[in-house]
Amino acid sequence: NAGVMQNPRHLVRRRGQEARLRCSPMKGHSHVYWYRQLPEEGLKFMVYLQKENIIDESGMPKERFSAEFPKEGPSILRIQQVVRGDSAAYFCASSLSRDRGEKLFFGSGTQLSVL
Amino acid sequence: TQLLEQSPQFLSIQEGENLTVYCNSSSVFSSLQWYRQEPGEGPVLLVTVVTGGEVKKLKRLTFQFGDARKDSSLHITAAQTGDTGLYLCAGALGFGNEKLTFGTGTRLTIIP
Numbered sequence: 001n002a003g004v005m006q007n008p009r010h011l012v013r014r015r016g017q018e019a020r021l022r023c024s025p026m027k028g029h030s031h032v033y034w035y036r037q038l039p040e041e042g043l044k045f046m047v048y049l050q051k052e053n054i055i056d057e058s059g060m061p062k063e064r065f066s067a068e069f070p071k072e073g074p075s076i077l078r079i080q081q082v083v084r085g086d087s088a089a090y091f092c093a094s095s096l097s098r099d100r101g102e103k104l105f106f107g108s109g110t111q112l113s114v115l
Numbered sequence: 116t117q118l119l120e121q122s123p124q125f126l127s128i129q130e131g132e133n134l135t136v137y138c139n140s141s142s143v144f145s146s147l148q149w150y151r152q153e154p155g156e157g158p159v160l161l162v163t164v165v166t167g168g169e170v171k172k173l174k175r176l177t178f179q180f181g182d183a184r185k186d187s188s189l190h191i192t193a194a195q196t197g198d199t200g201l202y203l204c205a206g207a208l209g210f211g212n213e214k215l216t217f218g219t220g221t222r223l224t225i226i227p
Contacts, residue, residue, distance in 0.1 A: 004157070031213075033213060033215075035215075035217075041219065042119075042203070042217040042218055042219040042220060043158070043203070043205075043215075043217040044217070045213075045214045045215060045216070048213040048214065055213065056213055056214060058214070059214070091157050091158075093157070098213055099210075100145055100146045100165055100207065100210050101146055101163050101165050103160055103163070104148070104160060104215075105160070106150075106157030106158050106159070107157050108155070108156050108157050109155075109156070109157050111155075
């Protein structure tokens with residue numbers, strides 16, 4: 001049973017370009033969460049999605065950032081017109097349900113570097 | 116505002132010694148999780164505690180959730196070099212797993 005798969009592992013973009021980060025949850029998991037880890041800071045919640053629905057996007061910047069989790073295929077975190085401050089590690093996690101105590105599995109992350 | 120404060124931020128001890136790391140907050144959490152993160156990898160869940168006062172053991176690791184569900188501790192007995200890593204606590208304010216608040220972590224180094 002493969003774990004949470006994120007790709008690419010490393011992504012380099014120039015300022016103004018678009019970044020697309022992909023996350024395939026564990027098999028059978030329909031709950032996906034995106035977190036961002038800035039250098040020397042802790043992980044910060046961005047968005048929580050359940051198949052085809054955004055449940056909570058309170059941690060996501062209002063502009064340039066969007067997320068989706070279509071019926072088929074991976075979850076996508078999209079950052080338009082990237083800026084240097086977007087450079088960070090982006091982690092995706094998935095779970096079987098949203099119940100308290102339900103185990104959360106994290107992927108290995110995508111390291112985004114904006115030049 | 117950092118809701119979860121972890122201490123110490125860095126800890127280096129000799130192999131075989133015991134240690135405790137702390138996770139403190141002024142907020143009440145419905146559950147609290149401890150993770151370990153290796154460089155270049157995502158966090159891996161160690162344990163989840165949900166009841167105030169709860170104690171869970173995982174081999175040489177003992178986790179405790181404070182009675183008021185505002186704080187937690189991780190105690191390691193007879194530390195081994197394999198315990199080296201970044202330890203993160205994360206609290207859930209709601210009833211579910213979504214929107215975890217992570218602490219900034221304790222970077223533990225075990226010296227052989």
